[in-house]
Amino acid sequence: MLQPKADWYWYCDGQHLMLSLGQNLQFKTAYLPNRLINTPINKQWFNLEDTGHYSNLAEQLEACPLNLSSAELTQILINGVAALAFHKPVTLRSWYFTEQTHFGSNHQLASLENDIGKGEVLILEQDHNVATCMVISKSLSLHSDKQLNQFELIKVMKNRLIPFVSHSILLSQSA
Numbered sequence: 341m342l343q344p345k346a347d348w349y350w351y352c353d354g355q356h357l358m359l360s361l362g363q364n365l366q367f368k369t370a371y372l373p374n375r376l377i378n379t380p381i382n383k384q385w386f387n388l389e390d391t392g393h394y395s396n397l398a399e400q401l402e403a404c405p406l407n408l409s410s411a412e413l414t415q416i417l418i419n420g421v422a423a424l425a426f427h428k429p430v431t432l433r434s435w436y437f438t439e440q441t442h443f444g445s446n447h448q449l450a451s452l453e454n455d456i457g458k459g460e461v462l463i464l465e466q467d468h469n470v471a472t473c474m475v476i477s478k479s480l481s482l483h484s485d486k487q488l489n490q491f492e493l494i495k496v497m498k499n500r501l502i503p504f505v506s507h508s509i510l511l512s513q514s515a
Contacts, residue, residue: 341398342361342410344386350385357372370422379426397448400447400448420464429472437452440499440501445463446504449503450471459477471495474493
C-alpha cells in the first residue's frame with residue numbers, strides 16, 4: 341500500500357479527479373467533475389485532513405479479513421479520500437435494500453442486500469441513523485436495470501447495513 345507523501349496533489353484533468361503521486365505517476369479516481377464540489381482548479385495539495393482520512397480508512401481495512409492486494413487497497417483508499425474531500429452529497433436511497441434485524445458494520449465494512457443480490461460497501465461517514473457508503477464490490481444492483489459501479493456512493497439508513505463477515509471467517513467457524 342502506498343503511503344501519502346508531501347508531493348501528492350489533487351487536480352482535475354477535465355474528465356476525472358486525479359491525484360498526482362509524484363515522479364510522473366498519476367492516479368485517476370472514479371469521480372467525474374460534475375459529481376464534485378470544490379473541484380481543484382490547479383494543484384491542491386494532499387493535506388493533513390486527507391492524510392488523516394487515508395490513515396483512518398487504511399487502519400479499518402487492514403484490521404478486517406479482506407483479501408486485498410496492496411494495489412486494490414490503495415485504490416479503495418484514494419477513492420475514499422477523494423469522495424470525502426470532493427464528492428457532492430448524495431441522496432438517501434434506503435428503499436432499494438432490505439431492512440435488517442441485526443445491523444451495523446465491522447471495521448467500517450458492511451453489505452447491502454436486496455432481492456437481486458448483495459454487495460460490499462465501505463462506510464465513509466455516518467451519524468446516528470444514516471451512513472454514506474462507497475461501493476467496493478465490482479457493482480451493486482439497485483434493481484433489475486440500475487446498478488452502482490465500484491467506488492460510487494450511496495446513502496442508506498443504518499438499518500440496511502449487514503455487518504461484513506468474510507468467507508474465510510465463515511469457513512473457519514464452521515470447521
